[in-house]
Amino acid sequence: MVKISRRKILKYTVGAGALLGGSFGAFKVYNKSSEVAVVHSKPLPIPPLLSGTKSDGQTVFNLSMQKGVSQFVVGKETATYGYNGTYLGPALVMNKGDDVVINVTNNLGESTTTHWHGLHLPARMDGGPYSVIENGDTWTAQFKIMNEASTYFYHPHLLHNTAEQVYRGLAGLFIIRDPGNEPDLPNQYGVDDIPLVVQDRSFNTDGSLRFSGEIEGVKGDKVLVNGGITPIFEAPAQFVRFRVLNVSNARIYNFGFSDNRKFYQVGTDGGSLESPVPLTKLLLAPAERAEILVDFSGQENQEVRLVSYSGEVASLSPFWMPDAQDNKTFDVLTINVKPATENAITTMPDRLSTIIPLQESQANVTRKLSLEFSIIGFKMTINGQSMDMNRIDQTVQLGDTEIWEFTNPSGMVHPFHIHDIQFQILSRNGELPPENERGWKDTVLVKQDETVRIIAKFDDFADPDIAYMYHCHILGHEDSGMMGQFLVV
Numbered sequence: 001m002v003k004i005s006r007r008k009i010l011k012y013t014v015g016a017g018a019l020l021g022g023s024f025g026a027f028k029v030y031n032k033s034s035e036v037a038v039v040h041s042k043p044l045p046i047p048p049l050l051s052g053t054k055s056d057g058q059t060v061f062n063l064s065m066q067k068g069v070s071q072f073v074v075g076k077e078t079a080t081y082g083y084n085g086t087y088l089g090p091a092l093v094m095n096k097g098d099d100v101v102i103n104v105t106n107n108l109g110e111s112t113t114t115h116w117h118g119l120h121l122p123a124r125m126d127g128g129p130y131s132v133i134e135n136g137d138t139w140t141a142q143f144k145i146m147n148e149a150s151t152y153f154y155h156p157h158l159l160h161n162t163a164e165q166v167y168r169g170l171a172g173l174f175i176i177r178d179p180g181n182e183p184d185l186p187n188q189y190g191v192d193d194i195p196l197v198v199q200d201r202s203f204n205t206d207g208s209l210r211f212s213g214e215i216e217g218v219k220g221d222k223v224l225v226n227g228g229i230t231p232i233f234e235a236p237a238q239f240v241r242f243r244v245l246n247v248s249n250a251r252i253y254n255f256g257f258s259d260n261r262k263f264y265q266v267g268t269d270g271g272s273l274e275s276p277v278p279l280t281k282l283l284l285a286p287a288e289r290a291e292i293l294v295d296f297s298g299q300e301n302q303e304v305r306l307v308s309y310s311g312e313v314a315s316l317s318p319f320w321m322p323d324a325q326d327n328k329t330f331d332v333l334t335i336n337v338k339p340a341t342e343n344a345i346t347t348m349p350d351r352l353s354t355i356i357p358l359q360e361s362q363a364n365v366t367r368k369l370s371l372e373f374s375i376i377g378f379k380m381t382i383n384g385q386s387m388d389m390n391r392i393d394q395t396v397q398l399g400d401t402e403i404w405e406f407t408n409p410s411g412m413v414h415p416f417h418i419h420d421i422q423f424q425i426l427s428r429n430g431e432l433p434p435e436n437e438r439g440w441k442d443t444v445l446v447k448q449d450e451t452v453r454i455i456a457k458f459d460d461f462a463d464p465d466i467a468y469m470y471h472c473h474i475l476g477h478e479d480s481g482m483m484g485q486f487l488v489v
């Protein structure tokens with residue numbers, strides 16, 4: 001069993017002290033921006049695609065978790081972690097129905113795990129805190145791809161120690177395709193089908209990543225997209241699909257464009273929406289994904305920036321007080337429009353998929369989860385309890401449909417994630433969720449004092465011994481105990 005180390009406890013205590021201080025006004029430490037010159041403006045890095053090798057009807061992928069050195073600060077080196085590289089990892093591309101084998105080798109010099117976020121698979125293959133990979137070992141996950149075509153991701157999930165490993169660079173994408181059944185959307189990877197892994201980081205003057213283990217989650221003052229700091233993307237003058245992923249430890253973004261243009265959300269965490277939803281702002285909390293379509297037709301030689309209008313939603317800071325970035329609009333990506341490509345998609349389908357709503361009347365069980373902060377012990381808890389590997393919090397009967405009702409008296413916001421399943425949001429404070437949330441989700445933002453009800457069917461996989469996790473995806477909250485576990489039996 002992994003035990004919380006003395007070092008961690010010290011970190012949480014120091015963090016909580018700072019946090020308390022913060023609520024009394026001494027928050028400057030977080031607002032101070034790092035005065036380091038960073039390496040800007042390189043072209044947008046595109047994560048390499050990895051399609052695996054076929055063997056005996058299976059598709060085999062090899063991932064190595066390793067240490068590396070990255071160039072973020074002018075004239076300095078930054079020690080980072082990556083999968084098969086120095087920072088982040090390759091995009092694993094696969095089709096629905098594929099049988100995949102993923103070998104994960106840990107060369108980090110410390111224990112870790114790798115979890116497949118959003119995927120529906122047996123608990124034993126899920127890569128959560130039960131599947132520790134010791135340094136030098138290889139762990140093999142083997143499962144069938146049952147999810148809808150969409151964008152998912154993988155990242156470490158070690159008990160009490162997820163935040164730091166992710167912050168150092170460990171995360172990568174899954175792109176699940178479903179040829180013949182997906183809507184006709186731009187799909188030339190790297191040309192008009194572009195992943196945007198958005199993260200925030202701060203750097204010390206010596207080039208090192210500035211990570212602190214405060215329980216409210218670490219935020220940074222520089223924005224990285226696919227591992228490049230506020231880079232430039234050359235977009236063809238046509239419809240472009242962006243697969244936007246918030247892989248930040250704590251920051252919530254309110255994406256939009258500098259010219260306030262309209263764009264269309266076509267997908268959520270776990271699949272396509274029924275039809276494109278026009279938006280000018282897109283709120284995305286840690287671990288949430290959105291596929292959006294942006295029309296650059298006829299805009300050759302123009303420049304537009306993807307920005308975060310964070311000042312408009314500063315109250316959604318996971319801190320008790322927003323940091324400097326939360327209070328303003330900041331750049332994420334500069335887009336320069338270039339000539340269109342030859343086989344450009346010129347129209348947007350008006351029908352994308354059919355989503356059959358799960359009905360409340362189908363539910364066998366309703367569970368209530370209260371997301372809390374306990375001043376005694378400075379702990380983030382669920383129903384007053386902090387994560388304990390020796391305690392199973394919920395037992396779900398295989399095949400049941402369940403409603404989970406989240407309430408949030410903590411004074412903070414919590415993007416809440418459940419392993420194993422994709423769910424539908426029934427309501428936010430009794431109202432239907434906004435149209436762009438009426439799709440399959442595995443993470444939902446629960447705002448201060450909000451009641452959010454979700455519904456899901458727990459199908460296919462039961463295991464009396466290995467549990468799935470549910471937790472807040474602000475990684476500092478998760479590490480400090482805002483996590484629980486459920487068995488499906």
Ligand code: C2O
Nearest residue numbers: 115117287417469
């Ligand atoms: Cu993205 Cu429990 O994980």
Ligand code: CU
Nearest residue numbers: 116117118419
């Ligand atoms: Cu997950």
Ligand code: CU
Nearest residue numbers: 414472474477
């Ligand atoms: Cu949280």
